[in-house]
Amino acid sequence: MPYINRPKKQRDYYYGSDSKRTERQKIYNNPRWKRLRAWKLVLNPLCEICLERGINTPAVEVHHKVSFMTTDDPIDRYNLAFDIDNMQSVCRHCHDVLHGNTKE
Numbered sequence: 001m002p003y004i005n006r007p008k009k010q011r012d013y014y015y016g017s018d019s020k021r022t023e024r025q026k027i028y029n030n031p032r033w034k035r036l037r038a039w040k041l042v043l044n045p046l047c048e049i050c051l052e053r054g055i056n057t058p059a060v061e062v063h064h065k066v067s068f069m070t071t072d073d074p075i076d077r078y079n080l081a082f083d084i085d086n087m088q089s090v091c092r093h094c095h096d097v098l099h100g101n102t103k104e
Contacts, residue, residue, distance in 0.1 A: 023067060027081045036082060037062045044089035059089035063098055 027033055040062045050057040065088060068080035081084055096102035 047091035049094040061095040
């Protein structure tokens with residue numbers, strides 16, 4: 001059987017270092033985040049960005065307006081992560097555009 005030499009998978013630049021990824025995952029795996037995310041989608045079931053353009057698109061993602069990873073202070077990070085005023089309901093396309101994964 002021939003051997004295929006494949007390079008190691010590169011980590012996505014978005015996640016940064018392993019410690020930052022771990023910190024981010026602590027928030028996203030938290031039951032409080034999951035409940036708050038579901039509640040935000042109940043409050044705003046349509047994409048807030050598309051609504052500004054007059055398009056009705058169902059929201060499937062919750063985006064932080066100000067990333068909670070912008071601060072190194074654990075208390076500020078926690079407050080930013082769970083502040084419902086810092087969140088917006090968005091569709092998959094708008095979420096990808098916000099994170100630079102897709103061009104509009």
